[in-house]
C-alpha cells in the first residue's frame with residue numbers, strides 16, 4: 001500500500017496485467033512517443049504521461065504507437081481482440097470517438113451477439129473525458145451515456161485512484177469490450193492504493209458514505225463533489241448516502257433501489273449533458289420501480305444543455321459542483337406541497 | 343532558374359506579405375510568453391516557423407474563398423484576415439473575442455472572412471473544405487477552398503476520403519499538407535507511409551513539394567495550384583516541408599527533439615530572415631521599410647494583449663446562448 005495518483009494507479013494496472021498476460025498489448029497515439037524522432041524514446045508516455053515507462057518494460061512490440069488514424073487502430077484493436085490478443089487501446093480524448101465510432105458500436109459491440117455467442121472481444125478502450133481543463137467544446141465532453149446506450153459495451157467510470165486500478169484490471173480481464181473513462185482533472189488526485197493487483201467486479205456499486213435522509217448517486221469526478229456536498233449537509237443535520245455505481249453498464253440498480261427505499265429521496269449527479277444521460281436513465285428506472293418509496297421528486301444535477309464553453313468563468317458555471325448538489329438535496333428535504341409550487 | 347513570380351510582386355504586396363508573416367510571428371512569440379505567466383487558459387498550439395505557408399497560400403485568396411484550418415490555427419486566421427484584437431481576446435476567453443470567448447485558441451473562426459475555424463479534431467477540416475468548395479461551385483461564386491492539414495492529419499481517413507470526393511465531384515479545393523516533421527512527438531518520417539505526393543496522385547490530384555520556409559517558393563506554387571483549381575482544373579495538392587519552433591502545445595517538454603534543433607532552424611532557415619535577405623538584396627524593399635513594419639506589428643500585438651487582458655469575461659447568462667438559433 002502506498003499513496004498513488006490516479007495516473008500512477010492506471011499505469012500500474014497496465015504494467016501488472018501486461019506482466020501477467022503476454023496477450024495484453026497497448027496501443028494509441030504517442031503512448032510511448034518519439035517514434036522516428038531524433039530525441040528520446042518514450043518522449044511522451046501518452047499526452048498526459050499515463051503510459052510513461054511501459055515501453056521500457058515491454059518494448060515496442062507490445063506498446064504500439066499509432067499514426068493519427070482512430071478508425072484504423074481502434075478497429076484493429078477490435079479485430080485483434082477477436083483473434084487472441086487482449087488490446088488496451090488509448091483513445092486520447094473521448095471526443096475523438098466521433099472519428100471511429102463505427103468500429104466501436106457496429107463492430108466491436110456487436111460481434112458476440114451477431115455471431116450467435118461464438119465470439120469474444122476482450123477489448124479495452126481507455127479514454128479521457130470531462131470538463132474543467134479549459135479545453136473547450138471538442139475536448140471536454142463526457143459522452144459515456146452514448147456508450148451506455150449501446151448493448152454489448154461495458155462502461156466503466158472510476159472515481160478515485162483505488163477504483164481506477166481495480167476497475168482497469170477487471171476491464172482487462174473481462175471478455176467483453178469495455179470503455180474505460182478517465183476524468184482528465186483527476187490524474188493528479190492521490191490516495192492509498194495497494195501495490196499488488198486486485199480486481200473490482202463490474203456492476204457492484206460502492207457506498208461512499210451512508211445516511212438516512214437522501215440518496216445521492218454520482219459518477220466519476222462527481223463522486224467527490226457529492227461527498228463534499230454530503231459533508232456540508234451533515235452539518236445542517238441532513239444525512240446522505242453517496243453511491244458510486246462504478247460502472248454505468250452494467251448498472252447496479254438493486255443497490256440504488258434499496259437505498260432509495262430507505263431514504264425516500266434521490267439526487268442524481270451526472271457531468272454529462274442533461275438529455276438522455278445517466279441521471280435521466282436511473283431516474284426513469286427508479287420512478288418505474290420505487291415510485292411508492294419516494295417522498296419527494298427525484299432531483300438531477302447536470303450541466304445545462306450546451307456544449308462545454310472555453311471561457312473559464314463559463315466553464316465553472318457549466319460544471320456541477322458541491323453547492324449545486326447540496327441545493328438539490330435541500331430541495332428534496334422541503335415539504336412536497338412547497339415543491340409542487342416551485 | 344526562372345525568376346520567382348513572387349519576386350515580381352508589387353512593393354505593396356511584398357510589404358503585405360512581410361507584415362502578415364511578421365504579425366503571425368509576433369503574435370505567437372507573445373502568446374508563448376503570456377502563456378508562461380499562466381494568464382492564458384487551455385490548450386495552445388503555436389504556428390511560429392510556419393508563416394510562409396499560411397501567407398504564401400492565403401495571399402491568393404479573397405473573402406469569397408474559404409479555408410479550413412487546424413488546431414495550429416493562429417497563422418491561418420491572421421493570413422485569412424481575422425481581426426488580431428478579436429483573436430487575442432478569444433485566446434484569453436473574453437466576451438470581445440472572435441467567438442465571444444466560447445471557442446478559445448483551438449476554435450477561432452470568422453466565417454464572414456472565409457475562415458471556417460481552427461479545429462480540435464485532427465483531420466476534421468478537409469471534408470469541410472470540400473463542402474465549402476461544393477457550395478462555391480454550386481452557387482457559381484468563383485471561390486475556391488483550401489484545406490490545411492498536418493502530416494499527422496494526412497493519415498486520417500477523412501483526408502483520403504476528401505481527396506477522393508474532391509476528384510469525383512471535381513471540387514475547387516486545394517489540399518495543403520503542412521509537414522512540420524512531427525505529429526505531437528511522432529516523426530512524420532515514421533507515421534506517413536509511402537509518399538504524400540503519390541497518395542494525392544493516386545486520387546488523380548497533381549501535387550508539388552515545396553520548401554515551406556521559402557515564402558517565394560510557396561507563393562509561386564500556391565499561385566499556380568490555386569489558379570489551376572479556380573479555372574476548373576480540379577483539386578490540387580501542395581506538400582510543404584516546414585518546422586514548428588515551439589512544442590506541440592504550450593507546455594510540451596519536446597524530449598523527442600534533438601538538442602538545439604530549433605535554435606539551428608531559427609539561425610539557418612528562418613522564413614522571415616530569408617524573406618528579408620531576398621527582398622533587400624534584390625533591392626525590392628529597404629531595411630527601413632521592414633523595420634517600420636516590425637514596429638507597427640509590435641505595437642499592434644502589444645495593444646491586442648493589453649486590450650484582451652482588460653476586456654470583460656463573458657457573463658453567466660452567456661453560457662446558455664448560441665446553442666440554437668431558436669429552441
Ligand SMILES: Cc1ncc(C[n+]2csc(CCOP(=O)(O)OP(=O)(O)O)c2C)c(N)n1
Pocket residue numbers: 029068070092096099412413414462463464465491492493494495496522524525526590
Ligand atoms: C481525431 C484526433 N485525434 C487526435 C488528436 C490529438 N492531436 C491533436 S494535434 C495532434 C497532432 C497533429 O499532428 P499534425 O497533423 O502533424 O499537425 P501539427 O500539430 O504538426 O501541426 C494530435 C494527435 C485530435 N485532436 N484529434
Ligand SMILES: [Mg+2]
Pocket residue numbers: 492493494520521522523524525526
Ligand atoms: Mg505535424
